[in-house]
Amino acid sequence: AQSVTQPDIHITVSEGASLELRCNYSYGATPYLFWYVQSPGQGLQLLLKYFSGDTLVQGIKGFEAEFKRSQSSFNLRKPSVHWSDAAEYFCAVAPSYNTDKLIFGTGTRLQVFP
């Protein structure tokens, strides 16, 4: 069965520090991969997506993610975190033939200290 694992439930970083949020997936073929961000009580905003091609994907708000097929990973990175990045981050996967079947990880809560 398809699954998504976000090993870190809660991460705390200082403002200006670098960030990496981990995401591992289990799927028989290369899926479509997504990172979403959610501020408290708000909807989900798409940060970036990977469908095919270059394995380093640039997104909004200075985020990037790298798809590593050998490790079944799609980690999210940002070189310098801002206080406004504090939020819940969800990794998600979907079969390339049907993105209706979006499977979310359990999320990582990011806290940013000044």
Add this chain to the structure above:
Amino acid sequence: DTEVTQTPKHLVMGMTNKKSLKCEQHMGHRAMYWYKQKAKKPPELMFVYSYEKLSINESVPSRFSPECPNSSLLNLHLHALQPEDSALYLCASSQVSGEQFFGPGTRLTVL
């Protein structure tokens, strides 16, 4: 317009009430979704309308019923809800085989 809108933002209802949540998109997307999200949990898919066909998560109780009046609108009718149905209800839309765009959600409280 790259927005999915949802109304109302907040809704409080009793267990005997009937209410509806509304979702609208003007991106020409052919698929629309309803998700339920409890606190500190990821969204759970409830319903999908794709090319005018409804797909249902079998675990969703019948007190929730979706309606798709046209390709831009998706409603969720609520009847005889239970307190455990209190959650954030999210609507999303997508092109077929594309990324999903989410609305801001409706915070539902069932008393």
